[in-house]
Amino acid sequence: MMTPTDDTLSATGHILIDHLRVRFGSKAAAVEAVSDVSMEVKPGEFVSIIGPSGCGKSTLLNVVAGFVQPSEGTVSMDGKPTDKPSADRGMVFQQYSLFPWLSVRKNVEFGLKQKGLDANHREEAARTLLGLAGLLAFENHYPDQLSGGMKQRVGIVRALATSPQVLLMDEPFGALDAQTRVVMQQILTNMWQRFRISVLFITHDIDESIFLSDRVYVMTARPGRIKAEIPILLPRPRTPDMASSPEYLGIKQQLRDLITEESLKAMGGELKDSGLAGFDIEVGPKGVAELV
Amino acid sequence: MRSATSLNIVTDPAADAAEGPNLALAPKPGVPPQASLAPAQSAEVPARRVAAWLRSALPKLLMTTLSLGLFIAFWYFATKYKLDFYIRFNNIPSPGEVWENAAYLAQSDKFYNNMYVSLRRILIGFGIATVLGVALGLLIGQYRLARGLLFPLFETLRPIPAIAWVPMAIMLWPTNETSIVFITFLGSFFPILLNTIHGVNSVDPVLLRAARCLGTSEFGLLRQVVLPASLPHIFTGLAIGMGVAWVSLIAAEMISGQFGIGYFTWEAYSLIEYADIAIGMIVIGVLGLLCSGGIRILGTMLMPWMAGSQHGGQK
Numbered sequence: 001m002m003t004p005t006d007d008t009l010s011a012t013g014h015i016l017i018d019h020l021r022v023r024f025g026s027k028a029a030a031v032e033a034v035s036d037v038s039m040e041v042k043p044g045e046f047v048s049i050i051g052p053s054g055c056g057k058s059t060l061l062n063v064v065a066g067f068v069q070p071s072e073g074t075v076s077m078d079g080k081p082t083d084k085p086s087a088d089r090g091m092v093f094q095q096y097s098l099f100p101w102l103s104v105r106k107n108v109e110f111g112l113k114q115k116g117l118d119a120n121h122r123e124e125a126a127r128t129l130l131g132l133a134g135l136l137a138f139e140n141h142y143p144d145q146l147s148g149g150m151k152q153r154v155g156i157v158r159a160l161a162t163s164p165q166v167l168l169m170d171e172p173f174g175a176l177d178a179q180t181r182v183v184m185q186q187i188l189t190n191m192w193q194r195f196r197i198s199v200l201f202i203t204h205d206i207d208e209s210i211f212l213s214d215r216v217y218v219m220t221a222r223p224g225r226i227k228a229e230i231p232i233l234l235p236r237p238r239t240p241d242m243a244s245s246p247e248y249l250g251i252k253q254q255l256r257d258l259i260t261e262e263s264l265k266a267m268g269g270e271l272k273d274s275g276l277a278g279f280d281i282e283v284g285p286k287g288v289a290e291l292v
Numbered sequence: 293m294r295s296a297t298s299l300n301i302v303t304d305p306a307a308d309a310a311e312g313p314n315l316a317l318a319p320k321p322g323v324p325p326q327a328s329l330a331p332a333q334s335a336e337v338p339a340r341r342v343a344a345w346l347r348s349a350l351p352k353l354l355m356t357t358l359s360l361g362l363f364i365a366f367w368y369f370a371t372k373y374k375l376d377f378y379i380r381f382n383n384i385p386s387p388g389e390v391w392e393n394a395a396y397l398a399q400s401d402k403f404y405n406n407m408y409v410s411l412r413r414i415l416i417g418f419g420i421a422t423v424l425g426v427a428l429g430l431l432i433g434q435y436r437l438a439r440g441l442l443f444p445l446f447e448t449l450r451p452i453p454a455i456a457w458v459p460m461a462i463m464l465w466p467t468n469e470t471s472i473v474f475i476t477f478l479g480s481f482f483p484i485l486l487n488t489i490h491g492v493n494s495v496d497p498v499l500l501r502a503a504r505c506l507g508t509s510e511f512g513l514l515r516q517v518v519l520p521a522s523l524p525h526i527f528t529g530l531a532i533g534m535g536v537a538w539v540s541l542i543a544a545e546m547i548s549g550q551f552g553i554g555y556f557t558w559e560a561y562s563l564i565e566y567a568d569i570a571i572g573m574i575v576i577g578v579l580g581l582l583c584s585g586g587i588r589i590l591g592t593m594l595m596p597w598m599a600g601s602q603h604g605g606q607k
Contacts, residue, residue, distance in 0.1 A: 065505060087507030097502040101520040101597050110516075111506035142597040162506060 012078050013165035013198035015041040015064060019073035022059050033059040035223035036073075041166065041198045048201045048209040048216045050255065052263045056224030057202045061170050064200060065091050077166060087111055090159030094171040096151045098143035104154050105130065105139040111162035129157045132194070133187065149180040153187060160191065166198040173208065182240065185211055189238065206255045210248060211238055218258045221266035228258055385567035390574075393567040407575065409551040410541060413469075414583060417476030418537045425481050425533070426519075426526055429488025434518055446485065454479035454540040458547050472544045472552070479540030480533030487529025491522030524598060527591040534587055538580045553579065 022034040033056040041047045049057045062068040063075050066085040075082050077089065085091075090111075098107050108126040117125070130136045133153050143151055152172055159167055173181045185208060192199055203209050209216045210232055218228040232251060234242060242248050364387055369375075371386035385393075397403040431438040432446075454475050461471035495518055503517045545554030557572030559565075592599065 065501075067501060067504075085501070085504040087505070089505065091502065091505040093498050093502065095496075095498045097496075097498045099499060099502075099517065099520070101523070101595065110503070114507040114509070114512060144597065158502075159505070 011043050013041070013043045015075070015077050015082075015166060015198065015200060017060075017064070017073070017075050020060070020063065020070050020075055021072035022056070022063060022068060023071040032223040034063070035225045037219075037224065037226055038073075039217055039226055039229070041200050044196050044198055046192060046199045046201065046212055046214045048203055048213040049219060050203055050206065050209045050216055050259065051219030051224065051227075052221050052259065052266045053204065054266065055219045055221055055262070057219050058170055060219075060224065061168050061200065061202050064166075065089055065168050087114065087162040088165050090162060090164035090167045092152070092155050092159050092167065092169045092172040094174045096143070096148070096155070096175075098151055098154055098158070100143050103140050103142060104135060104146070107143065107154055108158045108161050110158065115162065125161060129161055130154075132191070133157045147180075148176055149184055152176065152184060156188065156191065160195060160197075164197065166200060167192075169199065169201045171202050171204065173205075174203075181205075181208070188212065189236075193236075206252055206259065207243065209255070210234070210251055211243075216255065218255065218262070221262045227262065230255060383566055385570055389567045390570045393565075394571050397568070397571060403556070406551055406553050406556045407579065410545065410553040411579065413473050413476050413541055413545075413552065414534075414537055417473045417541070418480050418534060420473075421477045421480040421484055421533060421537070422530060425484030425529065426488050429485045429526075429529075430492055430514055430518060430522070432485075433489040433492025433522075434514060446482070450482050450486075454536070455543045455547075458544055461544075462548055468548055468550060472541065472549060475544040476537050476541045480537035483532040483536055484526070484529040487525050487532070488522060491525025491529075492518055494525065495521040523595055527587065527595070530587050530591075531584060534583050535580070538576070538583070542576060 017037055017039045020034055020037045021032065023030040023032050025031055035056075037060060039047075049060065051057050059068060063070055064077075064082055066082045066089065069083065082089065098104075099110065102110065105123070105126045108129060109122040112122045112125060127136060127139065130139055133156070135150065135153060135157065138146065138150065143154070146154065155172070156167075173184050176184060189212060199212075201209070201212060213232050216230045216232060217226050218230065219225065220227045230251065234245075234247060234251075368387050370381045371384050373381075375381045428438075428442060432442055433439075457475055457478055458471075461474050462468070465471040465474055499517055499521060500513060503513055508516060541552070542554035542557075545552040546558040549555035549558075553572055553575055557569055557576070560568030560572060
C-alpha cells in the first residue's frame with residue numbers, strides 16, 4: 001500500500017483519461033470501441049482493467065500507448081497528451097515481441113541504445129535488470145531458445161530498462177499456463193514494488209486482477225464503458241494463500257457477478273431468454289470454463 | 293541432474309510447465325545456477341561422435357559415388373562406341389579427352405583470366421543488385437509513397453528476361469563490359485527486390501510496435517527492426533538472384549563477350565575444341581555452386597539466431 005512518503009518518490013506516471021471515445025471506421029459505418037471512459041492511474045499505482053473479450057480494453061491501452069488517437073476526449077500522462085508512442089510508457093504485449101535476431105541482453109539494451117547510451121553503460125544496466133529477473137544466465141541466448149514464461153519476463157525487463165514512468169501491459173500472461181502465470185505474477189509484483197512505477201494492466205482473469213492490483217476497473221461489453229471501480233484493499237505483500245480469505249472471496253464474487261452480467265450481454269439476449277441464467281451457470285465468451 | 297533439467301528448459305520450447313519449480317529454486321542476482329551447462333556438453337567423447345557421424349554419412353557417400361560413377365561410365369561408353377540413337381555421341385568428347393584438356397588448361401593463364409573476368413562481372417553486377425534491391429525493397433515495402441512511385445515501373449520491367457535486354461544494353465552502355473555487367477545486374481535485381489519487399493511485408497507488426505514503445509525513430513525502425521527481421525527473406529532473394537545472375541551472365545557472354553567463361557565455352561564450339569565445351573560447362577557449374585555456397589555461409593554468419601530455430605522447429 002502506498003504511504004505518503006512514496007508519493008514524493010514517484011510523483012510521475014499519472015495517467016488521466018477524460019471522457020474518452022474511440023470510433024473506428026468512416027462516419028456512416030463507424031463502430032464505437034470505447035465509449036465515454038474516464039479513469040486514472042495515480043503515480044505508483046497498480047490498476048487493472050477487466051472485461052469481456054472485445055470490450056475495447058486493448059483499444060483503451062493502445063490510446064494510452066499512443067498507437068490509437070482519441071475520437072473525443074483526452075488521454076494524458078503527467079499533463080501531456082499521449083499522442084504518440086514513447087519510451088516513458090513501456091509496453092508489454094500479449095504476443096511474444098522480443099526481437100528474434102538479438103540476444104536476450106541485446107533485447108534489453110534496445111531501448112537504451114535508442115536513448116544514445118554507450119555500450120558499456122547499456123550492458124551494465126541490462127545485466128543488472130536481468131539479474132533481478134533471474135535471467136542473467138540466459139543473457140546470451142536467443143529468444144527462440146527460451147520458454148514462454150522466460151520470454152515474457154525478458155519482455156518486462158526490456159520495457160523497464162528505459163526507466164518508463166508507467167508500464168502498460170496487455171494481457172501479458174494470457175498465453176502462459178496457469179502454473180507459470182502465478183510465478184510471473186509474483187515476479188511482476190516484486191519488480192513493481194522495486195521500481196515504484198505506475199502500471200496499467202489489462203486482463204480477463206479475475207484472480208490475476210485481484211492478486212496484482214490496487215484498483216480494478218470493470219468494463220462493459222462493447223462499446224466499452226466503465227461499469228465499476230473496485231478498490232482492492234488486501235494488504236501487501238500478497239501471498240497465494242490469501243485466495244481463501246473472506247475479503248478475497250468477497251471481491252472475487254463481486255467481480256465475477258459484474259463480469260458474468262457483461263459476458264451474457266455480450267453474447268446477446270437470447271441466452272438469457274432461453275433460461276440459462278436461471279440455472280446458476282456462468283457463461284463467458286469462451287465458454288463456462290473461463291469464469292470458473 | 294540440475295543442469296540437465298535447466299538444459300531441457302532452454303532447448304525445449306514445450307517445457308514451459310517445468311519452469312515453475314526451476315524459478316522457485318532460482319536465481320539470486322549474480323549467481324547463475326546454469327553456469328554448469330557448458331562443461332556438461334563438451335564432456336562427450338569426440339571419438340564416439342566421429343564414429344556416429346561416419347555411420348550415418350557412409351551410406352549417403354556410397355550412393356553419391358555410385359550415382360556420379362554411373363554417369364561417367366555411361367559417358368565413357370557412349371563416346372567410346374559413338375552411340376547414335378537420335379541423341380548423337382559422334383562428336384562428343386570422352387571423359388579422357390576432357391581430362392587431358394583440363395590438365396592442359398590448368399597451366400594456361402588465359403583460362404584463369406576467363407574465370408576471373410566472369411567472377412568479377414558477377415561480383416559487380418550482383419553486388420549492385422544486392423545494394424539497390426535491398427535498399428529499394430525496404431523503401432517500397434515500408435513506405436506507401438515509394439511503393440506508389442516505383443512498384444508500377446518495376447512490375448512493368450520485371451517480366452522481360454534479362455537476356456532480352458542484350459541488344460538494348462549494347463546500345464545503352466559505352467562498353468561491352470558494362471553492358472554484360474548490366475545484364476548480370478538485371479538478372480539478379482528482381483528476385484532480390486521482390487523477396488526483400490516480401491520480407492518487409494511479413495515483419496510481425498508487434499515488433500514494430502514494441503520498437504516504437506522503446507523510443508525508436510522512423511529511420512531507426514527501418515535499420516534496426518525491418519532490415520534484420522527481413523534478412524531471412526532477403527537471403528532467399530540473394531540465393532535465387534545468384535542463380536539468375538549466372539544464367540544471365542553466361543548468355544550475355546556467349547552473345548557479346550570477348551572474355552569470360554561463357555565466351556570460352558562458345559568459342560570452343562566455334563573453334564571445334566569440343567572437349568573445352570565440357571570443361572567450360574563444368575567450370576560454370578562449379579563457380580555457380582561456390583557462389584551459392586558463399587551466399588549460404590554469409591547467411592549463417594549474419595543470422596546466427598536462425599541456427600537454433602532450424603534444428604528445433606522447422607524440419
